[in-house]
Amino acid sequence: MRSYPVNLHVQDRLCVVVGGGEVGTRKALRLMRCGARVTVISPVTTPALKSVIDSGDVRWLPRAFQSGDLIVQPDTASKPSPEGADGGLPVPGVVFMVIAATDQAPVNAAVLAAARRIGILCSVADQPETGDFTLPAMVSRGDLIVTVSTSGKSPALARRLRKDLEAQLGEEYDIALKLLGALRERLLGEGHDPEAHKVRFRRVIDGGLIPLIREGRFGDIDRLLTEALGEGYTFESLMKAI
Numbered sequence: 579m580r581s582y583p584v585n586l587h588v589q590d591r592l593c594v595v596v597g598g599g600e601v602g603t604r605k606a607l608r609l610m611r612c613g614a615r616v617t618v619i620s621p622v623t624t625p626a627l628k629s630v631i632d633s634g635d636v637r638w639l640p641r642a643f644q645s646g647d648l649i650v651q652p653d654t655a656s657k658p659s660p661e662g663a664d665g666g667l668p669v670p671g672v673v674f675m676v677i678a679a680t681d682q683a684p685v686n687a688a689v690l691a692a693a694r695r696i697g698i699l700c701s702v703a704d705q706p707e708t709g710d711f712t713l714p715a716m717v718s719r720g721d722l723i724v725t726v727s728t729s730g731k732s733p734a735l736a737r738r739l740r741k742d743l744e745a746q747l748g749e750e751y752d753i754a755l756k757l758l759g760a761l762r763e764r765l766l767g768e769g770h771d772p773e774a775h776k777v778r779f780r781r782v783i784d785g786g787l788i789p790l791i792r793e794g795r796f797g798d799i800d801r802l803l804t805e806a807l808g809e810g811y812t813f814e815s816l817m818k819a820i
């Protein structure tokens with residue numbers, strides 16, 4: 579199975595997870611953390627899912643999947659809204675993607691068939707090669723995202739690598755990314771010169787930015803910034819600009 583890696587923007591998009599067991603829970607929670615509007619369709623859910631349903635962060639249709647579920651997704655609240663008036667009213671929405679994660683192969687196949695009919699993205703947990711995408715293991719540090727895929731060959735190895743990367747990638751990467759992002763905005767604000775910028779970023783990164791942040795050597799960071807970029811760039815002033 580060969581795949582094309584992408585980073586999908588799911589913010590505020592309606593995403594449906596069919597099946598609220600261990601696997602459905604993992605997929606729904608990640609979608610939620612990435613800002614999607616998530617609806618889980620499943621007669622039963624795990625306690626972890628139940629708690630985000632109770633807090634209103636994920637919606638739940640407590641029943642078996644029906645073939646029309648993806649056409650107009652009823653935005654049924656799992657609990658009444660604070661006013662109590664509109665809670666549970668169906669609000670039409672376009673489903674962006676669906677993940678079939680039940681333990682029933684024919685149900686997962688029916689979800690895929692329903693997705694195919696309307697041309698939306700579908701991932702199938704038990705028959706991954708039949709669907710449109712698979713999910714990688716993931717480490718995030720602020721806006722830094724590192725993912726691991728084994729092209730479906732060994733999810734257990736993906737998990738192992740994720741744990742190794744987690745141990746290797748400390749909070750210094752989040753701070754470094756914030757700093758480099760602020761620096762990039764400032765340089766781009768002064769004009770577009772990709773070749774010159776490339777050299778300057780490499781000097782900062784290859785000059786030891788990451789270990790200096792890890793060790794809290796802020797004086798040395800400022801010296802590195804001056805060497806690589808000239809006067810007027812300090813850790814504090816760049817971080818203040820965020």
Ligand SMILES: C[C@@]1(CC(=O)O)c2cc3[nH]c(cc4nc(cc5[nH]c(cc(n2)[C@H]1CCC(=O)O)[C@@](C)(CC(=O)O)[C@@H]5CCC(=O)O)C(CC(=O)O)=C4CCC(=O)O)c(CCC(=O)O)c3CC(=O)O
Binds near residue numbers: 605726729735
């Ligand atoms: C193809 C894919 C489709 C998809 O789900 O998108 C898929 C499919 C399947 N996984 C199965 C089993 C396991 N899955 C895990 C764990 C994870 N699985 C994840 C992704 C993927 N799993 C996609 C490919 C990813 C890639 O390319 O590497 C991770 C990375 C991400 C996530 O799910 O969030 C997450 C680790 C998260 C983390 O910890 O960081 C473990 C390990 C464990 O739990 O300890 C086991 C048991 C051990 C083992 O089997 O390896 C089975 C049942 C096989 C059977 O019948 O026995 C199938 C079905 C099949 O292969 O047919």
Ligand SMILES: NC(=O)C1=CN([C@@H]2O[C@H](COP(=O)(O)OP(=O)(O)OC[C@H]3O[C@@H](n4cnc5c(N)ncnc54)[C@H](O)[C@@H]3O)[C@@H](O)[C@H]2O)C=CC1
Binds near residue numbers: 599683
């Ligand atoms: N992709 C992955 O990472 C992995 C995939 N798998 C596969 O994923 C599938 C699910 O695994 P688990 O979550 O561990 O199973 P599980 O047994 O914990 O959960 C299954 C869920 O599906 C729901 N369900 C059953 N019939 C349904 C229907 N008609 N409509 C809607 N929901 C329905 C159940 O209520 C339950 O919540 C299995 O087929 C397994 O082969 C298993 C491990 C990892």
